[in-house]
Amino acid sequence: MARTLRSPILPRLCENKFLGYFRPKVIDSNFQLKIENGRRSVQRLLTPLVALPGAQFQSLGAFEVGTGKYSLPRFTLRGPNSNDPIRIGIFAAIHGDEPAGALAAAHFLNQAAREPVFVENFLLQIYPLCNPTGYEDNTRHSRGGKDLNREFWKSSAEPEIAILEHELRTQHFNGIIQLHADDTSDGIYGFVRGHTLTENLLRPALLEAGRILPRNVNATIDGFAARDGIIYQSYEGILAVPMQSEPPFEIIFETPHQAPMDLQVEALVVAVRTILSEYRRLISFAANI
Numbered sequence: 001m002a003r004t005l006r007s008p009i010l011p012r013l014c015e016n017k018f019l020g021y022f023r024p025k026v027i028d029s030n031f032q033l034k035i036e037n038g039r040r041s042v043q044r045l046l047t048p049l050v051a052l053p054g055a056q057f058q059s060l061g062a063f064e065v066g067t068g069k070y071s072l073p074r075f076t077l078r079g080p081n082s083n084d085p086i087r088i089g090i091f092a093a094i095h096g097d098e099p100a101g102a103l104a105a106a107h108f109l110n111q112a113a114r115e116p117v118f119v120e121n122f123l124l125q126i127y128p129l130c131n132p133t134g135y136e137d138n139t140r141h142s143r144g145g146k147d148l149n150r151e152f153w154k155s156s157a158e159p160e161i162a163i164l165e166h167e168l169r170t171q172h173f174n175g176i177i178q179l180h181a182d183d184t185s186d187g188i189y190g191f192v193r194g195h196t197l198t199e200n201l202l203r204p205a206l207l208e209a210g211r212i213l214p215r216n217v218n219a220t221i222d223g224f225a226a227r228d229g230i231i232y233q234s235y236e237g238i239l240a241v242p243m244q245s246e247p248p249f250e251i252i253f254e255t256p257h258q259a260p261m262d263l264q265v266e267a268l269v270v271a272v273r274t275i276l277s278e279y280r281r282l283i284s285f286a287a288n289i
Contacts, residue, residue, distance in 0.1 A: 029099075029103060029261040029262060029265070031044075032044060032045060032099075032103060033099050033103075033261070035138065038137075039136040039137060040099070040135055040136050040137075040138055041136075042129060042132050042135060042136060045102060045103075045106055045128065045129070045135075046073055046106075046128075046129070048106075048110075049075060049106055049109055049110065049128075052075075052109065052110060052113040052114075053113055053114070054077060054078070054113050054116060055075050055076070055077050055109060055113045056075065056076040056077075057073065057074070057075055058073075058074045058075075058076070059071035059072070059073060059074075060072045060073070060074050060163050060167070061159060061162070061163040063159035063160075065133050065142075065143045065144065066143070068133070070132050070133065071132075071163075072127060072129065072130065072132065072160060072163050072164070073127070073128060073129055074125060074126070074127055074167070075109055075124075075125075075126045075128070076123070076124070076125055076126075077109065077112055077113060077119060077122075077123075077124045077126065078119075078122075078123050078124075079112075079116055079117075079118075079119030079120045079121060079122045079123070079124075080116055080117065080120045080121075081120050081121055082120070082121055082122060082123055085121060085122060085123035086121050086122045086123065086174050086175075086279070086280065086283070087122075087123050087125070087171060087172055087173050087174050087175075088122060088123070088124050088125070088173060088174060088175050088176070088177065088276065088279075089124075089125045089126075089127065089167070089168075089171060089173045089175075089176040089177070090105055090108070090124065090125070090126045090127065090176075090177050090179070090272065091127045091130055091164075091176065091177070091178045091179070091239055092104065092105040092127065092128050092129070092130065092178070092179040093105075093128065093129050093130055093131055093134070093135050093179075094130040094131050094148050094149045094178070094180075094239060095131065095134065095140045095147075095148075095149060095180065095181075096131045096132075096133070096134020096135040096136070096137060096138060096139050096140060096141070096142070097134065097138050097139055097140050098140075098179075098180055098181040098257065099135065099138075099261075100179070100181050100255055100257075100261055100264035100265050100268060101128075101178075101179030101180060101181065101268060102128045102129055102135060103261070103265045104179055104264070104265045104268035104269050104272070105126055105127075105128035105179060106128050107265055107269055108126070108268075108269045108272050108273070109126050109128070111269070112124065118273070118276075119276070121280060122276065122280075125167070125171055125173075127164070127167070130148065130160060130164060130239070131148050131160060132160075134148075142158065142160060144158060146158050148160055148161060149235075149237070149238050149239055150235060150236070150237035150238070151237055152164070152165065152168075152237050152238060152239055152240060153165070153237070153240070153242060154237055164239060165242075168239070168240070168241050168242065169242060173241060173248045174248050174249070174279075175194075175195070175201075175248045175249040175250070175251070175275075175279060176239075176240075176241060176248060176249075176250050176251075177251050177253065177272055177275060178239060178250075178251070178252040178253070179253055179268050179272075180252055180253065180254045180255075181254060181255045181256070181257040181264060182222060182254045182255070182256065182257055183256075183257035183258065184222065185216050185221060185222070185254060185256045185257075186214070186216060186256050186258075187213065187214040187215045187216030187217070187229070187256055188206060188209050188210065188213050188214070188215050188216065188229065188253070188254060188255055188256065188267055188271075189206070189215065189216040189221050189226065189229040189230070189231065189254050190202045190205070190206060190229065190230060190231070190251055190252055190253045190254060190271075191230075191231045191232075191233075191234050191250075191251070191252035191254075192230060192231070192232060192249075192250070192251060193234060193240065193249075193250035193251075193252075194241070194247040194248050194249050194250040195246075195247050195248060195249040195250075197249060197279075197282060198249040198250065198251060199230060200278070200282065201249055201251060201275045201278050201279055201282075202230055202251050202253075202275070203228075203230070204274050204278050205251070205253065205270075205271040205272075205274040205275050205278070206228075206229050206230070206271075207274075208270050208271065208274045209253075209267040209268070209270050209271040209274070211270075212263055212266050212267040212270060213255060213256060213259055213263055213264070213267045214256075215228075215229045216229055216256070217229055222254075234252070238252075249279070251275060253268060253271045253272075255267050255268060
């Protein structure tokens with residue numbers, strides 16, 4: 001049973017020497033998420049993104065569910081000075097009833113495509129709809145009845161998992177960011193995995209996003225021990241990069257599902273921007289040691 005979130009007061013974002021002043025435009029989430037004939041429109045989300053300058057769109061795979069034909073959308077955005085790029089994967093809406101992540105991925109892509117200097121040195125692969133049938137149906141599970149975020153690296157027969165596992169194996173990500181919402185939390189929090197510097201990326205992201213939504217500082221979150229809104233364990237079968245000699249950073253960023261949609265989206269976008277800025281700063285610092 002979700003707790004009722006007190007209406008947060010939206011503070012004004014301040015100047016940050018790494019993030020820069022950023023405030024996304026108000027998102028018409030009612031239009032984007034409108035359900036007609038029992039389903040939410042995938043095309044309504046994707047169509048404005050396909051024409052973005054500098055963003056390359058690709059439909060990954062092809063599979064059928066009932067009489068419907070589906071694929072997973074991927075948008076590739078290469079920033080300036082990226083001959084040897086920092087490769088980042090951003091994944092959203094693997095749970096179809098968490099649309100804030102899809103809207104945030106779309107809004108971040110829109111901003112980054114129009115602001116290429118921000119993504120300098122980066123090669124971004126953005127997957128805004130990892131569970132298109134769940135997104136249509138507004139359900140956590142896919143239409144095949146599976147919680148896709150418990151199916152990874154288990155020889156799953158789900159087509160969405162096969163597509164995403166291929167991407168996780170072959171894209172050689174330096175880091176991955178997952179966007180989620182939690183209907184049992186009254187504040188933002190995150191999971192850290194992979195590279196030892198991951199916590200140093202999540203902490204400033206929580207700080208900046210905490211200007212928009214409150215942070216969950218409970219000692220236990222989602223059944224796991226937590227400290228300052230950070231969880232160091234995770235469920236089995238979640239979306240993750242397979243074991244490799246140099247693990248990437250892996251962050252799962254969660255917003256409170258009961259918060260206003262526009263604030264969830266804003267917090268997620270600010271978190272992503274902060275993570276990328278901090279990662280570029282940290283590796284630049286390390287290269288100069």
